[in-house]
Amino acid sequence: MPQLSINLLKADLNEQALLKGLANNDSKAVEALYKSHFNMIQHFVLNNNGSFDDARDVFQEAMITLYEKVQSSSFVLTCQIKTYLFSICKHLWLKRLQQMGKYSSPLSVQEESISVEEDLVAFEKKDAAFAIMDRALNSLGEPCKSLLEGYYINKKGMQELAQDFGYTNADNAKNQKYKCLMRLKKLFFTQYNIGD
Amino acid sequence: MEDIKLLETIEKYLTGEMSAQERELFETIRKNTPEIDQMVVEHSMFLQHMDIYANRRRFTKLTEKTFQHLFAAGEWTLDHTVPSKAKMIQLWNKYKKVAAIAASVGGFIALTTSAIIMYFSPSLNGNQLLQLSKAIEVIKKNQQVQGHLLNEVKSKVPENAKLISGGSGFLIDPKGFIITNAHVLKGNGAIVINNIGQELHASIIYADKDLDLALLKIVDEDFSAPAAIPFSIRKKMTDLGEEIFTLGYPRNDNDIVYGKGYLSAQTGYDGDSSTYQIQISANPGYSGAPLFNDKGEVIGIMSARQKLAEGVAFAIKSNKIIDLIASIKENDDKAEIKLKISKGGLSNTTNRKDQINIFKPYIFSVRSYN
Numbered sequence: 408m409p410q411l412s413i414n415l416l417k418a419d420l421n422e423q424a425l426l427k428g429l430a431n432n433d434s435k436a437v438e439a440l441y442k443s444h445f446n447m448i449q450h451f452v453l454n455n456n457g458s459f460d461d462a463r464d465v466f467q468e469a470m471i472t473l474y475e476k477v478q479s480s481s482f483v484l485t486c487q488i489k490t491y492l493f494s495i496c497k498h499l500w501l502k503r504l505q506q507m508g509k510y511s512s513p514l515s516v517q518e519e520s521i522s523v524e525e526d527l528v529a530f531e532k533k534d535a536a537f538a539i540m541d542r543a544l545n546s547l548g549e550p551c552k553s554l555l556e557g558y559y560i561n562k563k564g565m566q567e568l569a570q571d572f573g574y575t576n577a578d579n580a581k582n583q584k585y586k587c588l589m590r591l592k593k594l595f596f597t598q599y600n601i602g603d
Numbered sequence: 604m605e606d607i608k609l610l611e612t613i614e615k616y617l618t619g620e621m622s623a624q625e626r627e628l629f630e631t632i633r634k635n636t637p638e639i640d641q642m643v644v645e646h647s648m649f650l651q652h653m654d655i656y657a658n659r660r661r662f663t664k665l666t667e668k669t670f671q672h673l674f675a676a677g678e679w680t681l682d683h684t685v686p687s688k689a690k691m692i693q694l695w696n697k698y699k700k701v702a703a704i705a706a707s708v709g710g711f712i713a714l715t716t717s718a719i720i721m722y723f724s725p726s727l728n729g730n731q732l733l734q735l736s737k738a739i740e741v742i743k744k745n746q747q748v749q750g751h752l753l754n755e756v757k758s759k760v761p762e763n764a765k766l767i768s769g770g771s772g773f774l775i776d777p778k779g780f781i782i783t784n785a786h787v788l789k790g791n792g793a794i795v796i797n798n799i800g801q802e803l804h805a806s807i808i809y810a811d812k813d814l815d816l817a818l819l820k821i822v823d824e825d826f827s828a829p830a831a832i833p834f835s836i837r838k839k840m841t842d843l844g845e846e847i848f849t850l851g852y853p854r855n856d857n858d859i860v861y862g863k864g865y866l867s868a869q870t871g872y873d874g875d876s877s878t879y880q881i882q883i884s885a886n887p888g889y890s891g892a893p894l895f896n897d898k899g900e901v902i903g904i905m906s907a908r909q910k911l912a913e914g915v916a917f918a919i920k921s922n923k924i925i926d927l928i929a930s931i932k933e934n935d936d937k938a939e940i941k942l943k944i945s946k947g948g949l950s951n952t953t954n955r956k957d958q959i960n961i962f963k964p965y966i967f968s969v970r971s972y973n
Contacts, residue, residue: 432662437669445679467666474662475655533655540656560657575944576838585607592649 422488430477440470444489447518448496454515456504465503469495472530486521494520498527536599543594551587558584609639613646759794759802759823765973766790770890771851771905772819774965775836775924776940777828779821782924783891783969784906785810788817790971795821796852798859798963805969809931814877815906815919816927818940819969833961834893835945837900837921841866847881849905850959851892852968859963862889864914871917872907878917879903891969894918899958900945 428436445466452462469492476482484491497520544552550572557563557571569580615621616629633640673679767790772783781795793805803823810817841847848863864883871878879902881894894903903918925942932938 432665434665434669437665438673441666441669441673442678445673449679463670467663467670470666471659471662475659478658533659536652537656537659540652544656559653560660578839581611582607585610589606589610592646595649595652596645 422484425488426477426484429474437470440488440492441466444492447489447493451493451496451515451517452500455500456509457500461500461503465496465499466492468499472526475530475533476526490519490521491523493518494523495527498523539598540595543591543598546594547587547590550583551590554580554584555587555591609642610646613643614650616643617647617650759804760970760972767971767973769852769968769970771853771892772967772969773891773893773901773904774829774832774967775928775942777831778939779805779826779828780808780940781805781819781821781967781969782904782927783817783819784904784919785812785815785817786906787891787969788819788971790973792973793819793969793971795819795967795969796857797967800857801825809927811927814923814927816904816923818927818931829965832943832965834895834899834901834965835943836924837896837902837945838925839922839945840869840920841879841896841902843867843869845896845902847883847894847896847902848955849883849889849892849894850962850966851889851905852966853889857968859966860889861959864916866902867915875917877923878906878919881916881918882914883916884914889916893962893966894921895958895962897953899953899962 425436425439429440445462448466448469449459449462452465453459457465472495473488473492497514497516497518501514544555547555554568554572557568558565563571565577565580565584568584569575569577572580572583574580574583612629616626621629633643768787770784770787772781772787772795774780775782788807788810793807794802795805796802803821803826805819805821805823808818808820843866845866846863847866848861850859850861852858853860862883864881866879867882868880870876871880879894881903889905890907892905893901894905896902900921901924902921904921904924905916905918907917925944928940928942931940
């Protein structure tokens with residue numbers, strides 16, 4: 408274990424600040440993370456049968472995983488961000504290769520990695536639910552899709568939505584929203600309960 | 604409809620938008636009604652999923668934007684000649700197991716929450732309602748325009764015309780559409796006069812004797828149409844006790860008069876559901892005057908005064924105006940009336956004097972002749 412030095416302490420604080428920024432959707436934090444770590448991932452993926460686009464996809468997934476982890480206040484990162492991101496990417500890429508039937512030889516690895524099994528199980532669950540919600544939302548058609556996106560994703564108020572969609576007033580918009588919501592719930596839960 | 608109401612209530616509960624009292628009441632309902640409780644649990648889970656979904660979509664957009672930005676700035680160079688795709692590749696979606704909470708909603712109980720309406724219905728047998736319109740027998744006078752206009756302007760009242768009835772009315776569409784009571788227009792033609800005494804010809808477009816509402820259109824080249832109507836028409840019911848005010852022309856000298864009061868019942872004479880009962884000092888001539896709430900929304904149109912009780916008056920509910928215009932449009936698709944209906948929220952000013960000054964020019968004295 409390396410000695411605790413001022414530099415390491417500083418780096419630690421930096422990382423804490425980055426993670427906090429990430430949790431708050433701070434674009435500067437996201438940018439810093441990309442700048443610091445994408446190259447390493449790019450090299451890894453390219454050296455293991457992947458393309459630049461593959462690297463981009465995998466890194467994005469890893470970022471989402473990290474993002475969703477830091478949302479919970481009980482999460483404490485016990486290693487460097489670099490190590491964590493790499494571990495996630497390695498795991499994800501390996502899985503992809505296996506699914507594509509491309510995995511034959513051991514991965515060429517230049518970085519340290521830790522076990523991220525648990526984290527990825529949680530991520531996969533969320534991924535599944537996300538896909539179902541996404542499909543359900545997309546099969547609603549208009550104006551339901553845009554109305555619900557406007558309310559739940561873009562966090563617009565009923566007033567604004569009434570104006571956007573040309574409803575006579577906020578109450579009409581609200582009524583329509585609930586009609587759409589009921590359809591969405593039905594679609595979502597049908598799919599969600601099937602997969603077991 | 605019930606389903607929607609229930610869902611709305613549940614969502615209000617889960618997002619913390621209920622008052623402490625409402626919460627308590629709802630939680631009791633939850634305890635006593637397992638079906639409702641089940642629905643709450645299910646919706647709570649759904650909202651969580653929605654939350655995660657929304658967060659992820661937003662975050663994904665952020666990472667994509669960041670990547671594009673850095674890539675365009677030359678942060679990373681492609682090692683291959685493979686062109687980079689502009690869109691994100693969809694994540695693969697083969698999943699083994701999805702944990703599911705089985706939510707079965709069995710029977711459905713309609714949740715009715717109703718407000719308590721204080722209903723006061725005066726038993727008035729044999730009382731006559733005084734019409735607020737002026738029943739003037741014969742008036743033959745050349746009206747001089749008051750105030751700022753030139754003296755050479757002649758009155759637009761036709762020679763030898765007999766004034767049959769009169770009251771007030773207000774603009775509901777800048778093109779010159781004025782709403783008033785049907786009983787104000789007992790004659791054939793009408794003249795409207797604004798608050799600075801300008802007279803304008805108006806033709807009667809539509810009269811509904813049952814609703815006691817009528818629509819006039821100003822047809823006069825001296826009329827300069829305003830850009831917009833400064834007040835909106837409220838569609839929803841108005842609460843008991845709501846403070847209200849009116850501007851109208853009850854006097855002979857055509858001076859606009861302000862009156863204020865409050866809503867004393869949500870139904871009118873003998874339980875009439877198309878009118879409100881209000882407490883206000885009303886004089887004849889207020890018929891057809893707009894009734895405003897504190898926010899400056901039109902909540903009704905003055906119609907009649909009850910003879911015996913001092914200060915009791917009735918107003919036709921504002922949603923009837925909306926209904927009238929809708930039915931006119933149904934029968935005549937060339938009708939180009941566009942109503943400004945309230946979208947809720949505060950108006951620009953709630954200072955009474957300001958409101959009066961802003962609204963005055965849109966309220967007219969209406970006189971009907973033969």
